[in-house]
Amino acid sequence: MTSALLPHEAVVVDRKDETPEMFSLRLRFTDPEVQAGYRFSLGQFNMLCLPGMGEVPISIVSDPEDRQTIDHTIRQVGSLTRNLGRLEIGDRLGLRGPYGRGWPAASAEGTDLVIVTGGLGCAPAVSLIEFALRRRSRYGRLHIVQGVKHAHDLIWRERYDAWRQHPDVEVYLTADTGDTLWPWHLGPVTQFFDRIDIDPTRCSVFLCGPEGMMKAVIREMDRRRVPARRIWLSMERNMHCALGACGRCQLGAKFVCRDGPVFSWAELAPYLAHQGI
Numbered sequence: 001m002t003s004a005l006l007p008h009e010a011v012v013v014d015r016k017d018e019t020p021e022m023f024s025l026r027l028r029f030t031d032p033e034v035q036a037g038y039r040f041s042l043g044q045f046n047m048l049c050l051p052g053m054g055e056v057p058i059s060i061v062s063d064p065e066d067r068q069t070i071d072h073t074i075r076q077v078g079s080l081t082r083n084l085g086r087l088e089i090g091d092r093l094g095l096r097g098p099y100g101r102g103w104p105a106a107s108a109e110g111t112d113l114v115i116v117t118g119g120l121g122c123a124p125a126v127s128l129i130e131f132a133l134r135r136r137s138r139y140g141r142l143h144i145v146q147g148v149k150h151a152h153d154l155i156w157r158e159r160y161d162a163w164r165q166h167p168d169v170e171v172y173l174t175a176d177t178g179d180t181l182w183p184w185h186l187g188p189v190t191q192f193f194d195r196i197d198i199d200p201t202r203c204s205v206f207l208c209g210p211e212g213m214m215k216a217v218i219r220e221m222d223r224r225r226v227p228a229r230r231i232w233l234s235m236e237r238n239m240h241c242a243l244g245a246c247g248r249c250q251l252g253a254k255f256v257c258r259d260g261p262v263f264s265w266a267e268l269a270p271y272l273a274h275q276g277i
């Protein structure tokens with residue numbers, strides 16, 4: 001019998017440096033049977049494990065229909081992520097997952113998507129955008145709003161340029177502090193909502209980033225009468241088991257690892273209201 005806590009061995013089949021701090025790893029299980037049986041849904045995460053060091057939750061950014069490899073984009077913030085950043089093609093690591101509940105891609109079909117992200121390269125939102133663009137006829141208009149603190153925090157500039165070439169896709173980029181080479185907007189992400197034609201009866205709102213930013217967007221959506229059940233947030237908490245067993249990621253009566261990381265605002269409001277969100 002194998003334990004749900006026991007990782008399977010995976011190998012790095014490709015890697016790409018996105019910025020000095022961020023990198024992407026393309027992984028494949030070394031056991032072909034494990035790879036063949038691996039299924040995930042959009043917005044779920046894996047636990048990546050370095051033997052003797054520990055493990056970290058990381059979102060899956062590849063397409064759920066790609067059964068050959070598993071992609072992750074990682075920012076180096078501490079010891080584990082820095083050591084993952086040293087992995088080269090051919091190196092091995094442990095992987096267990098997938099875990100959690102991801103974005104409700106099916107229930108958003110037929111609606112306009114408003115995707116608002118904040119901070120440095122929000123991996124779960126990128127996977128959602130790529131997913132919707134590959135299945136363009138299933139969704140209405142896409143409004144992509146990305147905010148960063150400083151102009152130099154924006155990564156994946158070429159992706160935003162590529163996304164805005166698609167019909168019915170609008171991309172808004174904004175920074176709290178710009179520089180001479182910043183051609184877009186200055187100010188909070190909420191400034192764009194007066195320009196976006198939001199029909200509260202046929203839109204789905206997806207949020208990923210700092211909780212303060214998500215709180216501000218939720219207030220705007222509430223003003224426009226978007227129902228709380230059509231607003232989705234991807235949450236982050238420190239994790240240990242990822243199985244709903246240790247309580248490390250508890251949020252009221254919910255566990256972010258098991259019941260999330262994606263929650264509707266209707267579910268989260270009772271727990272986060274008293275924390276100020």
Ligand SMILES: Cc1cc2nc3c(=O)[nH]c(=O)nc-3n(C[C@H](O)[C@H](O)[C@H](O)COP(=O)(O)OP(=O)(O)OC[C@H]3O[C@@H](n4cnc5c(N)ncnc54)[C@H](O)[C@@H]3O)c2cc1C
Nearest residue numbers: 056057058059073074075078079080081123236237238261
């Ligand atoms: C569901 C989920 C999905 C994630 N997806 C990604 C992803 O796709 N790419 C990515 O780069 N990161 C992702 N993260 C965050 C990632 O797990 C943490 O950055 C990582 O655990 C840090 O480990 P470390 O040992 O390198 O740093 P540590 O030394 O553990 O921490 C460094 C700093 O980051 C803070 N921190 C650590 N983990 C978290 C967390 N979960 N939430 C908030 N603050 C934290 C610590 O308090 C500390 O200040 C995700 C987290 C969750 C919960």
Ligand code: FES
Nearest residue numbers: 240242246247257
């Ligand atoms: S990480 Fe253990 S309960 Fe969520």
